Amino acid sequence: MRSKPLSSSSNQKAxxxxxxxxxxxxxxxxxxxxxxxxEAFRLHRIQRxxxxxxxxxxxxxxxxxxxxxxxxxxxxLSESDTGKRVSVIDLPGDVLIVPQATxxxxxxxxxxxxxxxADKVLGMELxxxxxxxCQQELESHPSWVEAGAVxxxxxxxxxxxxxxxxxxxxxxLLEF
Amino acid sequence: MRSKPLSSSSNQKAxxxxxxxxxxxxxxxxxxxxxxxxEAFRLHRIQRxxxxxxxxxxxxxxxxxxxxxxxxxxxxLSESDTGKRVSVIDLPGDVLIVPQATxxxxxxxxxxxxxxxADKVLGMELxxxxxxxCQQELESHPSWVEAGAVxxxxxxxxxxxxxxxxxxxxxxLLEF
Numbered sequence: 001m002r003s004k005p006l007s008s009s010s011n012q013k014a015x016x017x018x019x020x021x022x023x024x025x026x027x028x029x030x031x032x033x034x035x036x037x038x039e040a041f042r043l044h045r046i047q048r049x050x051x052x053x054x055x056x057x058x059x060x061x062x063x064x065x066x067x068x069x070x071x072x073x074x075x076x077l078s079e080s081d082t083g084k085r086v087s088v089i090d091l092p093g094d095v096l097i098v099p100q101a102t103x104x105x106x107x108x109x110x111x112x113x114x115x116x117x118a119d120k121v122l123g124m125e126l127x128x129x130x131x132x133x134c135q136q137e138l139e140s141h142p143s144w145v146e147a148g149a150v151x152x153x154x155x156x157x158x159x160x161x162x163x164x165x166x167x168x169x170x171x172x173l174l175e176f
Numbered sequence: 177m178r179s180k181p182l183s184s185s186s187n188q189k190a191x192x193x194x195x196x197x198x199x200x201x202x203x204x205x206x207x208x209x210x211x212x213x214x215e216a217f218r219l220h221r222i223q224r225x226x227x228x229x230x231x232x233x234x235x236x237x238x239x240x241x242x243x244x245x246x247x248x249x250x251x252x253l254s255e256s257d258t259g260k261r262v263s264v265i266d267l268p269g270d271v272l273i274v275p276q277a278t279x280x281x282x283x284x285x286x287x288x289x290x291x292x293x294a295d296k297v298l299g300m301e302l303x304x305x306x307x308x309x310c311q312q313e314l315e316s317h318p319s320w321v322e323a324g325a326v327x328x329x330x331x332x333x334x335x336x337x338x339x340x341x342x343x344x345x346x347x348x349l350l351e352f
Contacts, residue, residue, distance in 0.1 A: 021349070053347055071283060074286050075283050075286055075287070075288065076286050076287055076288070077288065085287070085288075087286065100347055102346050102347055102348050103347055103348070103349060105348050105349075107247060107251050107350060110250050110251055110252050110263065111251070111252055111261070112251065112252070112253065112261075112348060162340065163339075163340065164338065164339065164340040170278050171199060171229055171276055171278055171279055172278050172279070172281050172288060173197070173199070173279060173281075173349065174283060
């Protein structure tokens with residue numbers, strides 16, 4: 001991890017003042033079902049768990065990453081076999097992280113504009129740090145590791161091919 | 177359509193001041209692929225097109241519906257065979273509308289709260305009106321109808337089972 005803070009050249013935050021946006025689809029499947037993402041000929045498959053779409057805005061710094069990781073890991077977004085809300089750690093469930101720059105889009109007339117998004121260099125760096133810290137945090141929970149749960153992620157800047165199989169999309173948006 | 181405005185009992189808007197939130201996944205598939213949503217034993221299948229998750233907030237009125245319909249129908253979120261951005265009308269593409277109350281959630285500590293959401297009676301009424309106006313608007317475009325494109329929708333208040341098959345999730349969020 002770098003020792004100096006990351007920031008965009010302009011350090012200008014998005015209009016909303018947010019540093020990033022998460023869109024989380026929780027897959028509540030009981031039967032063995034899966035999610036598949038492919039890009040650049042790599043396949044990533046997860047089972048019961050959570051798909052995270054992530055977009056960083058201009059002015060985002062690495063300081064926001066622990067907050068996002070904390071939410072991903074600890075907020076009770078999953079559903080246990082008994083119907084109780086639990087965290088992905090307590091499920092325990094898989095995690096698939098997909099970079100999704102379109103989340104930062106705003107409609108102007110009939111077109112979408114992406115001026116609030118972090119530039120590609122900053123976005124790629126923050127995405128890499130997020131993956132790394134998320135993996136570290138998940139692996140610090142022995143019960144998650146012992147259950148054989150996995151984290152997979154897409155590649156920043158590539159088109160992601162995605163299949164979802166869910167017994168209820170359960171989509172949440174979080175801003176940081 | 178009702179002649180008097182719909183409003184929630186409190187007429188209190190969500191903290192953000194928004195009346196509703198849309199999360200749109202555009203399916204850019206070239207090969208025949210499909211999306212399947214089931215609830216209460218009904219199956220809805222669409223092909224190339226757009227999946228819309230929709231959530232209304234407290235204080236939303238029917239006045240917001242034409243604005244949402246206008247965005248769904250006219251904003252260039254789809255990708256033509258030549259890679260050009262086009263509207264779902266110009267694609268022409270199918271539309272699947274899924275009520276998704278979780279979009280209105282806010283994290284409080286480790287739990288999600290949904291206090292900003294419209295109550296069930298208001299939400300159900302606005303959802304029904306949205307479907308109706310969306311269908312009407314889409315069908316006013318002969319090229320969309322003649323292409324055999326369809327609109328399907330889930331059932332408000334039911335768990336929706338969803339399968340997605342996409343050559344790139346292309347997720348946008350719009351607030352109204």
